[in-house]
Amino acid sequence: MGDDVRETLAAAMAAERLRIVASLIRTTRDWDLAEDAVADAAERALLTWPRDGVPRNPAAWLTTTAQRRALDVIRRASTERVKLEALGAQQELDEQGGDQPVDHGVLTDDRLRLVFTCCHPALAMEARVALTLKVVAGLSTGEVARMFLVPEPTMGQRLLRAKKRIANAAIPYKVPEAADLPERVDGVLAVVYLVFTQGYAGGAVPELAEEAIRLGRLLRDLMPEEDEVTGLLALMLAHHARRDARLVDGELVTLEHQDRTRWDRAAVDEALSLSMPPGRVPGPYRLQAELALTHLRATDAADTDWRRIVRLYDRLLHVQPSPVVSLNRAIAVGMAESPAVGLLALADLAHHPALQGLHLLPAARADLLARAGRDAEAAAELDRALTLAPTEQERRQLARRRAELAGP
Amino acid sequence: MKFLMLVSLDPSRDRSDEDLTGTLEVEDWVTKYDDAGVRLLGSQVRMAEDATSVTRREGKLLVTDGPYAETREWIVGFDVLECADLDEAIKVAAEHPMAVGGRLELRPFVD
Numbered sequence: 467m468g469d470d471v472r473e474t475l476a477a478a479m480a481a482e483r484l485r486i487v488a489s490l491i492r493t494t495r496d497w498d499l500a501e502d503a504v505a506d507a508a509e510r511a512l513l514t515w516p517r518d519g520v521p522r523n524p525a526a527w528l529t530t531t532a533q534r535r536a537l538d539v540i541r542r543a544s545t546e547r548v549k550l551e552a553l554g555a556q557q558e559l560d561e562q563g564g565d566q567p568v569d570h571g572v573l574t575d576d577r578l579r580l581v582f583t584c585c586h587p588a589l590a591m592e593a594r595v596a597l598t599l600k601v602v603a604g605l606s607t608g609e610v611a612r613m614f615l616v617p618e619p620t621m622g623q624r625l626l627r628a629k630k631r632i633a634n635a636a637i638p639y640k641v642p643e644a645a646d647l648p649e650r651v652d653g654v655l656a657v658v659y660l661v662f663t664q665g666y667a668g669g670a671v672p673e674l675a676e677e678a679i680r681l682g683r684l685l686r687d688l689m690p691e692e693d694e695v696t697g698l699l700a701l702m703l704a705h706h707a708r709r710d711a712r713l714v715d716g717e718l719v720t721l722e723h724q725d726r727t728r729w730d731r732a733a734v735d736e737a738l739s740l741s742m743p744p745g746r747v748p749g750p751y752r753l754q755a756e757l758a759l760t761h762l763r764a765t766d767a768a769d770t771d772w773r774r775i776v777r778l779y780d781r782l783l784h785v786q787p788s789p790v791v792s793l794n795r796a797i798a799v800g801m802a803e804s805p806a807v808g809l810l811a812l813a814d815l816a817h818h819p820a821l822q823g824l825h826l827l828p829a830a831r832a833d834l835l836a837r838a839g840r841d842a843e844a845a846a847e848l849d850r851a852l853t854l855a856p857t858e859q860e861r862r863q864l865a866r867r868r869a870e871l872a873g874p
Numbered sequence: 875m876k877f878l879m880l881v882s883l884d885p886s887r888d889r890s891d892e893d894l895t896g897t898l899e900v901e902d903w904v905t906k907y908d909d910a911g912v913r914l915l916g917s918q919v920r921m922a923e924d925a926t927s928v929t930r931r932e933g934k935l936l937v938t939d940g941p942y943a944e945t946r947e948w949i950v951g952f953d954v955l956e957c958a959d960l961d962e963a964i965k966v967a968a969e970h971p972m973a974v975g976g977r978l979e980l981r982p983f984v985d
Contacts, residue, residue, distance in 0.1 A: 636875055636959050642961065643961075646961075
């Protein structure tokens with residue numbers, strides 16, 4: 467079979483699968499049927515396109531074939547009630563004009579409906595993540611299972627329960643009302659960001675970070691007016707751009723010591739292009755993105771606009787107070803003003819209950835003390851941090867810093 | 875569609891710092907949603923110690939006092955709501971003062 471047919475099909479599926487699934491879920495109310503009908507249409511394309519030639523409009527062909535397949539399945543089902551539903555679905559499909567070219571204007575809403583339903587707060591977080599990767603991102607159950615290190619049947623059950631719950635708990639298939647939108651958008655972004663951070667967590671699964679970025683791009687296409695959506699995409703790209711410089715031969719490298727030529731230029735450029743339109747009030751994702759973008763713009767640590775970073779941390783603390791943000795702000799103050807001023811800011815945090823037992827505070831103090839030339843004190847702080855480091859990787863990184871000091 | 879809304883006390887909650895923003899007085903809530911045709915029926919019910927449990931096991935009728943299970947939350951009332959979907963029911967429930975002091979549970983009717 468011609469590779470060009472496979473490529474055409476892959477491209478058409480990448481562009482249209484979500485639209486077709488989302489509109490079939492609306493018309494048939496049957497999630498599995500919608501996914502199966504699209505998979506079936508793709509299989510049919512593989513059989514008929516090499517024989518009959520690629521249709522003039524592959525997207526419209528796939529849409530029509532999937533719709534017909536779904537209707538066939540409903541018609542063949544035996545109960546009267548299902549037949550009535552098929553009639554309703556048929557009517558809706560007729561009104562849409564099944565054979566017409568795909569109307570992107572109307573169907574954009576279906577994709578949003580699907581996203582908001584998969585990320586509905588009445589679903590457990592685990593279910594939201596699984597549904598989003600399976601139905602929105604279009605991964606197979608096996609792929610999602612492998613990414614979360616669970617057996618495939620377990621993931622299959624989780625997805626089945628989630629779809630049942632959507633029907634049984636009366637979770638609607640719609641875009642939330644304007645009044646609820648900011649909160650619900652935050653909910654969707656939390657799912658995507660969780661997928662992204664899983665890509666960097668202990669068992670680091672890079673595919674998850676890439677899927678999260680793809681989801682981020684999709685959400686931005688669907689909601690170009692929501693700056694937090696754009697902000698999250700910029701934030702993820704900025705972190706992802708540094709992946710090869712951040713982890714060298716299994717060792718963590720701090721931002722300051724990263725070889726910036728190893729940053730992924732395409733990701734850096736995409737992140738930098740996602741700046742905030744003027745006149746908006748930045749939300750937490752936007753502020754975190756701007757922090758990351760400020761680092762991306764600098765040629766090295768000394769060239770970094772630390773005063774801007776301090777201002778951004780101040781605004782972030784205002785919208786989303788957290789002791790870890792306060793700690794990072796103190797370090798930035800140390801860079802913008804002097805290590806002594808930074809140490810003063812850290813002293814304010816010394817007794818914060820949320821920071822007790824973590825390596826972050828002594829590691830930050832060590833950093834500023836070393837910059838001030840107080841190596842012996844820095845070494846003592848690093849010794850404390852070493853006993854608290856949560857992972858072997860971080861412990862080794864602290865040990866390297868300890869070895870670089872001239873201390874005892 | 876119809877939803878059963880169970881209203882429960884949450885005895886584990888510290889009730890001193892209740893922030894009732896966004897909720898209505900219970901009388902106002904009832905009037906608002908009765909008038910809107912959303913609340914079809916509802917009442918406070920007696921506490922768990924006045925409950926009677928009825929079971930039939932191997933043909934034998936068993937009547938016992940008290941609730942059927944040890945539950946940490948105590949059902950004190952219920953409402954039957956007519957709403958388009960869960961989102962609408964959540965909106966209605968969110969204005970009930972017991973959303974703050976206790977816990978509301980939405981159960982769609984099986985149609």
